[in-house]
Amino acid sequence: MKPTLQAVADAVGVSRSTVSNAYSRPDQLSAALRERILGAARQLGYPGPNPTARSLRRGFVGSIGVLFTSQLSYAFTDPFAVRFLAGVGEAAERHGTSMLLVPLSRAEPDARRAVENAAVDGFCVYCVADEEWALEVIRARGLPYVSTAARDDAGLDERFVGIDERAAARSVATHVAGLGHRRVALLADSVLPDAPAGPLALSGVDQVPHPTTHGRLAGFADAFADVGVGWAELTLVNAPDNSRQAAAAAVAGLFDRPTPPTAVLAGSDVLALGVLDVLAERPAGNRPPVSVTGFDDVPEAASAGLTTVRQPAEEKGRIAAELLLDPPADAAAGHVLLPTALVVRTSTGPVPRS
Amino acid sequence: MKPTLQAVADAVGVSRSTVSNAYSRPDQLSAALRERILGAARQLGYPGPNPTARSLRRGFVGSIGVLFTSQLSYAFTDPFAVRFLAGVGEAAERHGTSMLLVPLSRAEPDARRAVENAAVDGFCVYCVADEEWALEVIRARGLPYVSTAARDDAGLDERFVGIDERAAARSVATHVAGLGHRRVALLADSVLPDAPAGPLALSGVDQVPHPTTHGRLAGFADAFADVGVGWAELTLVNAPDNSRQAAAAAVAGLFDRPTPPTAVLAGSDVLALGVLDVLAERPAGNRPPVSVTGFDDVPEAASAGLTTVRQPAEEKGRIAAELLLDPPADAAAGHVLLPTALVVRTSTGPVPRS
DNA sequence: GCTAGTCTCTGTATCGATACAGACTGGATC
DNA sequence: GATCCAGTCTGTATCGATACAGAGACTAGC
Numbered sequence: 001m002k003p004t005l006q007a008v009a010d011a012v013g014v015s016r017s018t019v020s021n022a023y024s025r026p027d028q029l030s031a032a033l034r035e036r037i038l039g040a041a042r043q044l045g046y047p048g049p050n051p052t053a054r055s056l057r058r059g060f061v062g063s064i065g066v067l068f069t070s071q072l073s074y075a076f077t078d079p080f081a082v083r084f085l086a087g088v089g090e091a092a093e094r095h096g097t098s099m100l101l102v103p104l105s106r107a108e109p110d111a112r113r114a115v116e117n118a119a120v121d122g123f124c125v126y127c128v129a130d131e132e133w134a135l136e137v138i139r140a141r142g143l144p145y146v147s148t149a150a151r152d153d154a155g156l157d158e159r160f161v162g163i164d165e166r167a168a169a170r171s172v173a174t175h176v177a178g179l180g181h182r183r184v185a186l187l188a189d190s191v192l193p194d195a196p197a198g199p200l201a202l203s204g205v206d207q208v209p210h211p212t213t214h215g216r217l218a219g220f221a222d223a224f225a226d227v228g229v230g231w232a233e234l235t236l237v238n239a240p241d242n243s244r245q246a247a248a249a250a251v252a253g254l255f256d257r258p259t260p261p262t263a264v265l266a267g268s269d270v271l272a273l274g275v276l277d278v279l280a281e282r283p284a285g286n287r288p289p290v291s292v293t294g295f296d297d298v299p300e301a302a303s304a305g306l307t308t309v310r311q312p313a314e315e316k317g318r319i320a321a322e323l324l325l326d327p328p329a330d331a332a333a334g335h336v337l338l339p340t341a342l343v344v345r346t347s348t349g350p351v352p353r354s
Numbered sequence: 355m356k357p358t359l360q361a362v363a364d365a366v367g368v369s370r371s372t373v374s375n376a377y378s379r380p381d382q383l384s385a386a387l388r389e390r391i392l393g394a395a396r397q398l399g400y401p402g403p404n405p406t407a408r409s410l411r412r413g414f415v416g417s418i419g420v421l422f423t424s425q426l427s428y429a430f431t432d433p434f435a436v437r438f439l440a441g442v443g444e445a446a447e448r449h450g451t452s453m454l455l456v457p458l459s460r461a462e463p464d465a466r467r468a469v470e471n472a473a474v475d476g477f478c479v480y481c482v483a484d485e486e487w488a489l490e491v492i493r494a495r496g497l498p499y500v501s502t503a504a505r506d507d508a509g510l511d512e513r514f515v516g517i518d519e520r521a522a523a524r525s526v527a528t529h530v531a532g533l534g535h536r537r538v539a540l541l542a543d544s545v546l547p548d549a550p551a552g553p554l555a556l557s558g559v560d561q562v563p564h565p566t567t568h569g570r571l572a573g574f575a576d577a578f579a580d581v582g583v584g585w586a587e588l589t590l591v592n593a594p595d596n597s598r599q600a601a602a603a604a605v606a607g608l609f610d611r612p613t614p615p616t617a618v619l620a621g622s623d624v625l626a627l628g629v630l631d632v633l634a635e636r637p638a639g640n641r642p643p644v645s646v647t648g649f650d651d652v653p654e655a656a657s658a659g660l661t662t663v664r665q666p667a668e669e670k671g672r673i674a675a676e677l678l679l680d681p682p683a684d685a686a687a688g689h690v691l692l693p694t695a696l697v698v699r700t701s702t703g704p705v706p707r708s
Numbered sequence: 709g710c711t712a713g714t715c716t717c718t719g720t721a722t723c724g725a726t727a728c729a730g731a732c733t734g735g736a737t738c
Numbered sequence: 739g740a741t742c743c744a745g746t747c748t749g750t751a752t753c754g755a756t757a758c759a760g761a762g763a764c765t766a767g768c
Contacts, residue, residue, distance in 0.1 A: 001497045004754060015718045020756060029716060047494035048470040052415065055473065056406045062471060063454060076440035086430035093457050095462065098472060100417060100454045103447050110450065116402040117416060118452060119409065119473050140401035142356045181758035300721050303657070358724060369748045374726060383746060407724035411753050 003046040011040045017018050021047055049296060055119070063098040064088075064119035064324055066097045067134060069127045075101070078242055078270055079298035080313050081126065084148075087317025088124055095325045097121075104134065112137060124148070127212070134282050144327065146320045149212045159327065159334040161319045165212055168309045168340040169219025172293050173265055173343060175307070179226045181263040185235040185254060187275065188213045189242040189269035196248040204231060207320035211344075216267045216295060239271055241295040241316055247274025262290060264281045269294035269301045271309055276304060276347065294343040305346035312338050357400040366395045377403055409473070415559070418442075418678055419450040419474035420580040421488060423481045429455070432596055432624055434654035434667055436478065439503075442478055449679045453473075466491060477675045478502070478648040481566070498681065500674045503566045512668065513681065513688040515673045519566055522663045522694040523573025526647050527619055529696060531581045534644060534705035535617040539589040539608060540574050541629065542567045542621035551604040558585060561686075570621045570649060576581020589615055593625055601628025609642050616705045617646060623648035624657045625664055630658060630701065645702040659700035666692050 010018045014037065021028040022037040035137045041048075055061045060189055066088060075081045085099075092099045093128060104111040115123075115137045123138055123145040129131050138145050146159040176184065191208055205221050208214040221231050237254065239246040245264065251274070266272035272294030279287055295303055297310035317334050328334055363373045368391065375382040376391040395402075409415045420442055422429045429435045439453075446453050456472050458465040458555075468572050469491045477492050477499040492499050500513040530538065545554055545562055559575050562568040591608065593600040601620065604629070610613060620626035626648030633641055646657055651664035673690050682688055 006754080016754095016759095017719075018717060019758080021717085024756075033716085045494050047491060047496075050410075050754050051471045051473045051755090052406060052410045053723090054756075055469070055723095056404075056410050056725085056754080057756040059723075059756095060407065061473065063473070065452075076436050076443060082430050082436055089430060089455065089457070093459065096468075098419075098456050098468065099451050099452050101443065102452050103443070105447065106452075114450070114452065117405045117408070119405045119415065119417070137401060141398055142401075360724080370724095371726080371728095371749075372747060375747085378726075387746085404724050407753090408726075409753095410724080410755085411726040413753075449717090 003044045003048060005039075005046070008037065008041045008044060008046050010220045011044060012037050013253070017223075020049065024265065048303055052119075060121050061119050062071070063120050064092060064098050064321065065100045065118045065123045066104045067123050067125045068103050074241065074243070075103070075126075078268075078271070079300060080181060080268065080296040083298070083313035084126065084317040084320075087186055087314035087319075087340070088321045090314070091321035091325065097325060099321075108133070116141070122146075122324045124317075124324060144324060146323045148316060148320060149210075159323045161316055161323060161336040161338065163338050163340050164309050165215030166219040168224065168311070169216040169295070170222045170263075171308050171340070171342045172221075172225030172295070172307065173220040174226070175344060176265060176291060176293060176348060177223050177229075177262050179263075179291065179348060182224075182227070182229055182233075182351070183235075183252070183259060183261045183263075184224065184229070185237050185261040185264045186217055186267075187237045187239060187247060187264055187271050188217055189239045189245075189246065189271060190239040191217075191236065195238045196241070197238060197240050197246060199254070202235050202236055213267055220265050237264075238276075242270055244274035244277055245268055247271040248278045251275050251278055255290065260290075262288075263288060263348070264292050266292065266294050269296045269298045269306060270306070272306055272347075273300060273304055276306070289349070289352045291351075293348060298341055301343075302345070307345045308343050308347040310341045310343050357395075357398045358401060359400070362391065362395045362398060362400050364397060367389050367523050374403065393648050396416070401550070406473075414475050415473050416450070417454050417474050418446060418675065419454045419456045419472045419477045421469065421477050421479045422455070422457050428595065428597070429457070432622075434622065434624070434650040434653060437652070437667035437676075438480065438671040441668035441673075442557060442603075442675045443671075444668070445672045445675035445679065449675075451679060453675075461540060462487070469608045470495070476500075476678045478678060498678060501672060501678045502670060503564070503678060504520045513669075513677045515670055515690040515692065517665050517694050519569030519693050520573040520576065522665070523570040523619075523649070524576045525694070525696045526575075526649070526661065526663050527574040527577030528580070529698060530619060530645060530647060530702060531577050533617075533645065533702060536577065536578075536581070536583055536587075536705070537589075537613060537615045537617075538574075538583070539591050539605070539615040539618045540571055540621075541591045541593060541601060541604060541618055541625050543600065543625060545571075545592040549592045549594070551592060551594050551600060554590050554605060556590055568623060574619050575614065591618075593628075596622055596624055598624055598628035598631055601625040602632045605629050605632055607637075609644065611690075614642055614644075616642075617702070618644060620646065620648050623650045623652045626660055626662070626701075643703070645705075647702060651697055654672055655697075656699070661699045661702040662697050664697050666696045 005019050006016055009016045019037055020031055024036045026034055093169060100120050102114050115134050122143050125145055125147040127149055129315050146161060148162050190210055205218045208217055233344055237250050238252040264275050266275060275292050279290060294308035296304045297308045301308050316338060323334055359373050360370055363370045372383055373391055376388045380388055442453060454472055454474050456468050469488050476497050479499055479501040481503060502516050544564055545567060559572045562571055578588060591604050593604040618629050620629060626646050629646050633644060648660045648662035651662045655662050670692060677688055
């Protein structure tokens with residue numbers, strides 16, 4: 001049997017409290033006794049207070065959870081997510097906190113259980129789509145959280161770090177519209193929860209439930225509305241998840257249509273890179289001159305020459321963790337909007353006249 | 355006050371046990387009563403059993419820890435580590451387990467506390483150098499673990515997944531030696547715990563404490579010993595950590611020596627890419643034709659044309675988690691050696707004659 | 709010599725649940 | 739009518755620690 005704190009107390013001949021103090025409040029006992037206790041503990045092979053028991057009694061755990069909508073393995077496939085995690089990790093590390101990665105599996109009962117059972121002091125909600133129930137569970141547990149995807153109904157009491165998705169998306173779309181493009185495809189991930197890969201007809205952008213996706217698509221649409229291209233004239237393409245493969249599958253066939261789009265605006269760099277993959281695969285002679293844009297400005301975007309919108313990934317993660325671990329007294333300071341920048345590279349160009 | 359299980363029991367007029375059963379053992383009570391209990395819980399805003407209390411009583415937590423020697427933020431900078439994590443995540447997800455990332459900070463007391471306090475059922479030890487104490491803490495806690503860096507004294511009872519570092523390193527070094535290179539630099543990270551960046555004199559490879567680094571350097575040395583180049587004739591270069599920046603700093607100046615190396619064998623792709631960065635920065639006319647090799651075959655290696663040794667990263671992570679979560683009955687099956695392959699690309703070539 | 713204050717250490721209550729043995733029903737079986 | 743059994747539910751002990759009030763012993767101060 002593993003020795004308990006009681007066993008150490010018995011061995012030394014002091015009370016449990018004193019042994020506990022030896023570990024957690026060294027100033028509460030004499031240095032000599034403390035040494036004697038730690039020595040006995042070493043000898044008995046006592047590994048220190050049991051973390052679970054300790055957190056039960058103390059009421060906090062010393063780790064924060066990061067909630068992902070998607071599978072855990074996707075989180076590591078998406079460079080933006082990785083950089084976000086790095087930021088969270090950096091801040092957590094500074095606070096002596098570890099991070100628990102909690103994936104939300106597709107099956108809601110399981111996913112719900114994961115949120116209910118996570119032993120954490122709070123959550124960074126990386127990307128919860130319409131999983132409003134997850135936030136409810138967190139609130140019911142009385143845990144603080146920071147979300148990164150704004151929702152319209154989010155109260156100001158809710159801590160948040162993110163960008164103005166709509167304005168950022170509009171900026172890159174305005175650039176594309178300015179190049180003369182009018183036949184345009186918008187590519188996004190999880191436009192509707194279980195939609196298949198490929199073109200998707202939607203009466204309006206407000207049908208899109210995921211706030212981030214909604215914001216970006218709405219921003220794209222805004223820019224084209226400005227130049228007289230309505231929603232109905234835009235081709236909406238759905239990718240079942242945020243990966244190059246999914247994007248490639250979604251746009252396959254798009255360029256063989258009678259009137260193919262001259263530009264594809266993607267909701268993320270990963271999707272945009274998937275579009276570039278598809279184009280690169282075609283024989284050079286049969287490669288349509290399509291402009292492609294991304295979103296995020298992940299490291300790969302630079303080498304691919306992708307025009308995109310930069311948002312500060314690590315900083316987003318860092319601030320999210322910071323808002324959680326060291327909440328500002330002022331409620332308004334709990335709502336952080338980060339800057340974005342349009343980055344024009346070689347993947348966009350003037351519409352070819354033909 | 356947050357409602358407890360007791361509160362729900364009181365509200366419904368049943369015992370605590372019954373409420374507990376409603377959540378954890380539905381077959382122990384009638385469906386009708388269960389519904390009544392869950393209904394009351396919903397109404398009271400009871401979020402389900404407290405995870406900490408539950409794990410204290412049940413004796414397990416439902417999450418596994420991943421131990422990093424380096425800072426948490428490095429873990430996300432190194433593509434190999436990211437892919438390893440993805441593998442761990444995938445397996446963990448299949449088992450309904452979350453993963454706790456535990457960084458080992460430089461200060462040993464803090465780091466020790468992190469291992470002692472991690473609420474986990476076991477550890478994947480990603481890269482523990484000479485931190486033997488960490489393993490001792492884990493053993494003292496009575497927790498299972500899987501290590502990925504073999505140590506000579508590792509008993510067979512210790513679960514392990516990795517590669518034959520020495521043989522793999524030898525294969526790439528043999529390739530370089532076969533190209534005629536004899537003036538060679540070996541670049542590795544943390545050759546000695548606190549050594550500065552740059553060349554380092556060492557009487558023999560056995561002075562290197564970190565088992566992975568030791569294995570790779572020894573493999574490099576083996577291959578050159580075969581062609582008559584002894585340890586003393588090789589230039590050993592230390593990088594303080596495993597990053598492009600550290601590598602660049604370590605080899606800065608190396609190529610301005612009177613007799614510069616014609617090849618640099620790096621202990622990881624990240625380091626090798628750092629060397630390539632340094633070479634790329636030099637004006638084309640003054641760029642020495644140096645062969646460079648890496649180790650791991652991360653995604654970036656392919657686009658950089660880096661000759662390297664491929665090892666299956668995700669699989670390593672997946673198997674590590676699997677060995678932890680679903681230990682094989684047969685002890686020998688707990689010791690997995692993965693295959694490696696030499697990948698020759700454009701970063702190596704015949705030694706220039708001059 | 710007496711009160712106050714500081715250092716150490718102890719004892720009990722408590723954190724919020726689950727395990728397990730047993731009590732009570734209401735049929736089915738013989 | 740006694741026995742057995744499966745299906746439900748209860749009660750107590752327990753998981754392994756920390757919080758907090760307070761008990762003694764000592765030193766200071768007047």
